[in-house]
Amino acid sequence: MKNSRLMIFAILVLAGVLIAQLNQIPNLDKQLLKAQTTLKQVKTSQEQSQMIVSSPQSQQDNVSKSTKMVTSFVKTFSNQPTSIYSETLKGLASQKVINELTQTFAPSVTFSDKAHYEVPMVAIRNAWGSDLEYLAVAKSDAQSVAYTITYDTDEKQITDMSRLTLTGAFDNEK
Known part of the structure; x- marks a missing residue:
């Protein structure tokens, strides 16, 4: 009799442990999915880093071409009237950026026919990834303006920009 009670007690304890373990399965599944997602993100990031590190010349060429495009873009919109932005900036920048320049940036900056911006x-x-971030300064005799510009190397155009406040060496507004 004593042995049967002991067996029943052992079976109940083992059944309790089994039920507790079965209740942990959904939590473990969630943890597994989260770990797999994190692993996938890390692998993607590592592949991008390896590609950049393994082909520094290609990344350098990419950055060099992008810098030339951004410089050309700043010179173009700085020295053109806003009325022809949609024509002259097409292909250099996204329509969103062209609209922002026409409606927001240009009216707050004096772009006259006599002013020439260098x-x-x-x-x-930031040179990592497909979106390169630039800081550009356009300077005339009367004022200087600075912009942060995002260039998407996949789309090969400027996709975002914002105007910055200048202080220091370039701050010559009168």
Whole structure:
């Protein structure tokens, strides 16, 4: 009798442990899915890094071409009247950027026929990934303006930009 009670107790304990383990399965499935997603993201990031590291010349060429495009873009919109932005900037920038320039940036900056803007600085802020970020300064005798510009190397055009406040060496607004 004592052995049968002991067996029943052992069976109940083992059944309790089994039920507890079965209740953990959904949590473990969630943890597995989360770990697989994280692993996939890490692998994608690693592949991009390996591609950039394994082909630095190609990345350097990509950045060099993009810098020339951004410089050309800043010179073009700085020295053109806003009325022809949609024609002159087509292919260099997305329609969103062209609309922002026409409606937002240009009216707040004096782009007259007499003012000629030089682009003394186009510097890269972020060279990793397909979106390169630049800092550009356009300078005339009367004022200087700075922009952050995002260039998408897949689309081969400027996809975003914003105007910055200048202080220091380029701050010559009167």
